[in-house]
Amino acid sequence: xxxxxxxxxxxxxxxxxxxxxxxxxxxxxxxxxxxxxxxxxxxxxxxxxxxxxxxxxxxxxxxxxxxxxxxxxxxxxxxxxxxxxxxxxxxxxxxxxxxxxxxxxxxxxxxxxxxxxxxxxxxxxxxxxxxxxxxxxxxxxxxxxxxxxxxxxxxxxxxxxxxxxxxxxxxxxxxxxxxxxxxxxxxxxxxxxxxxxxxxxxxxxxxxxxxxxxxxxxxxxxxxxxxxxxxxxxxxxxxxxxxxxxxxxxxxxxxxxxxxxxxxxxxxxxxxxxxxxxxxxxxxxxxxxxxxxxxxxxxxxxxxxxxxxxxxxxx
Amino acid sequence: xxxxxxxxxxxxxxxxxxxxxxxxxxxxxxxxxxxxxxxxxxxxxxxxxxxxxxxxxxxxxxxxxxxxxxxxxxxxxxxxxxxxxxxxxxxxxxxxxxxxxxxxxxxxxxxxxxxxxxxxxxxxxxxxxxxxxxxxxxxxxxxxxxxxxxxxxxxxxxxxxxxxxxxxxxxxxxxxxxxxxxxxxxxxxxxxxxxxxxxxxxxxxxxxxxxxxxxxxxxxxxxxxxxxxxxxxxxxxxxxxxxxxxxxxxxxxxxxxxxxxxxxxxxxxxxxxxxxxxxxxxxxxxxxxxxxxxxxxxxxxxxxxxxxxxxxxxxxxxxxxxxxxxxxxxxxxxxxxxxxxxxxxxxxxxxxxxxxxxxxxxxxxxxxxxxxxxxxxxxxxxxxxxxxxxxxxxxxxxxxxxxxxxxxxxxxxxxxxxxxx
Numbered sequence: 001x002x003x004x005x006x007x008x009x010x011x012x013x014x015x016x017x018x019x020x021x022x023x024x025x026x027x028x029x030x031x032x033x034x035x036x037x038x039x040x041x042x043x044x045x046x047x048x049x050x051x052x053x054x055x056x057x058x059x060x061x062x063x064x065x066x067x068x069x070x071x072x073x074x075x076x077x078x079x080x081x082x083x084x085x086x087x088x089x090x091x092x093x094x095x096x097x098x099x100x101x102x103x104x105x106x107x108x109x110x111x112x113x114x115x116x117x118x119x120x121x122x123x124x125x126x127x128x129x130x131x132x133x134x135x136x137x138x139x140x141x142x143x144x145x146x147x148x149x150x151x152x153x154x155x156x157x158x159x160x161x162x163x164x165x166x167x168x169x170x171x172x173x174x175x176x177x178x179x180x181x182x183x184x185x186x187x188x189x190x191x192x193x194x195x196x197x198x199x200x201x202x203x204x205x206x207x208x209x210x211x212x213x214x215x216x217x218x219x220x221x222x223x224x225x226x227x228x229x230x231x232x233x234x235x236x237x238x239x240x241x242x243x244x245x246x247x248x249x250x251x252x253x254x255x256x257x258x259x260x261x262x263x264x265x266x267x268x269x270x271x272x273x274x275x276x277x278x279x280x281x282x283x284x285x286x287x288x289x290x291x292x293x294x295x296x297x298x299x300x301x302x303x304x305x306x307x308x309x310x311x312x313x314x315x
Numbered sequence: 316x317x318x319x320x321x322x323x324x325x326x327x328x329x330x331x332x333x334x335x336x337x338x339x340x341x342x343x344x345x346x347x348x349x350x351x352x353x354x355x356x357x358x359x360x361x362x363x364x365x366x367x368x369x370x371x372x373x374x375x376x377x378x379x380x381x382x383x384x385x386x387x388x389x390x391x392x393x394x395x396x397x398x399x400x401x402x403x404x405x406x407x408x409x410x411x412x413x414x415x416x417x418x419x420x421x422x423x424x425x426x427x428x429x430x431x432x433x434x435x436x437x438x439x440x441x442x443x444x445x446x447x448x449x450x451x452x453x454x455x456x457x458x459x460x461x462x463x464x465x466x467x468x469x470x471x472x473x474x475x476x477x478x479x480x481x482x483x484x485x486x487x488x489x490x491x492x493x494x495x496x497x498x499x500x501x502x503x504x505x506x507x508x509x510x511x512x513x514x515x516x517x518x519x520x521x522x523x524x525x526x527x528x529x530x531x532x533x534x535x536x537x538x539x540x541x542x543x544x545x546x547x548x549x550x551x552x553x554x555x556x557x558x559x560x561x562x563x564x565x566x567x568x569x570x571x572x573x574x575x576x577x578x579x580x581x582x583x584x585x586x587x588x589x590x591x592x593x594x595x596x597x598x599x600x601x602x603x604x605x606x607x608x609x610x611x612x613x614x615x616x617x618x619x620x621x622x623x624x625x626x627x628x629x630x631x632x633x634x635x636x637x638x639x640x641x642x643x644x645x646x647x648x649x650x651x652x653x654x655x656x657x658x659x660x661x662x663x664x665x666x667x668x669x670x671x672x673x674x675x676x677x678x679x680x681x682x683x684x685x686x687x688x689x690x691x692x693x694x695x696x697x698x699x700x701x702x703x704x705x706x707x708x709x710x711x712x713x714x715x716x717x718x719x720x721x722x723x724x725x726x727x728x729x730x731x732x733x734x735x736x
Contacts (some may be wrong), residue, residue: 074734084723085717171560174560175562260563261505261563263563263711264715264716264717265506265712281701282700283735
């Protein structure tokens, strides 16, 4: 009897587990499906829609008349108009300055702050949120505050003059040529605390045994960080750069609030260019074209970077 | 990545607004009004209409989208219309109304307009924007004009200035203020403010007929003429009378400089009067308004209008009631007294208006009769938005020294306009 019963019980159990396994496999898919569908339509679908619009002559509303590469030719000519600078040329130069400074300084400041905070100092619990706090503000608040702070008539310059140093001059925020640097300062102030938090988490993840071994080998603190800790944190750099790069490219409210609506057309960024052409200048096709060019540029930088970083990791 | 998130947000806005609109579709006794009049004075002015409609039994559903100039509101409007749930009416500016009319998105209130005789009462130039092929689809709320200067009376008396009648006299007056140690010209260095001022400078330099040829007809000969170069040179002259920190300043902060007596004069449209009023200043006593020197008799206008959208049949009655209320004499008077503009219909008595308002009403009437009532290019009432924005670009780049000479500015202006067409 027992010989005949046992296989049945085993078979039943197997069936039950497969059902359970099936449900287990199915549930995550079910949960992810709506967001996947939304992303598919609202991100990739609209990406394709934007690409399509860039080949049409859409103005205030979408149009389905194809005009070939005319919009791309227009932007291509604008890319090389330097005297007087076309808005598109200014936008490209500015994103280079702003994006470069923003990413480099955020990384450098974030890493430095994280290393300093990691020295088992007293009051870390208080200091950490203080550095992180700016991220809780919206960019428009940051921008307005920095604009007021840097305004020579009421802010920093006036304060220093009142203290007696009357030859002090800091008028970047009202000088169209220097404005973009002020945008970068405000952006760095806002985000470097966040980068610090990322690095701090990375530092806490470094195995203490390795550090002890380095200490025993007589490595200096500098060499330990330079040769051991920072290389270990390479994945954190990857995440930080991705987060910072996309924040730099999508920054819109920050530049408008710091510069005061783009005087002299000198504070143009690709994002402001795209928005104004699409929504206020009724040249939707040109706006879409600039959006596609932005996307392609990002893709050209990010895809090889991601590819090399992630491939190395899997090896 | 920006376009993506933008599109996503707008798509979400469409969804949310769509849901909101369907939920209320059955409610006939309601007007849904999209606008960007959110600041104190403006909100108070709009409240007059809200009360008028409440008296008639219509509920008011506010769709405010903050942001002066209405860029944000226009984006929201576009999303609502694209989703097929347009508001009953929306505040709109000039050529944007024509875009919606061309796309067949606007309703038809011609019957009411004919009954009330609006075509006789509203300046013909404005009807270009309120009608499409003879069909009324929008109502004008007010007429603003941009060729005003606003002076602090105490400062004016201190420096012993008199009303400047020509551009040269204006420069002389500014010199006087400079000598007295006052900032002569309060300016907000933002593209639209500089371009708005340049509208007046062009009309002053070449006369209003030249303004018409250059900016309304876009005559290439006028655009590249020596007169246009002179206008740019005159604009450059004004630059030397600002304080060094003008770049990026908001217009109302510039007005505040005049109110406080830190500066002598601001060149700005008559919405600046709202700021003086809000600071409890009285026309003629605390501040003076003159036409921009050399443009007396002409009016370079812009206007706020309510576009009436093609709504479902059960919402049409509310829409007509709203159009009627907007055009009533009592509303046009009460609203414009608060807003600082002048009524859009020519038969509204000027009794409640201050001296600037009275002069404004008389000027509009006279200018309309003499063909000197012309749309402002900077304010989107002379050319489509693309051209107007290209004009803003050139003026601001010239003003901030990116374009160095008036010769180059003229070349750039023609090129930019052709690019935008």
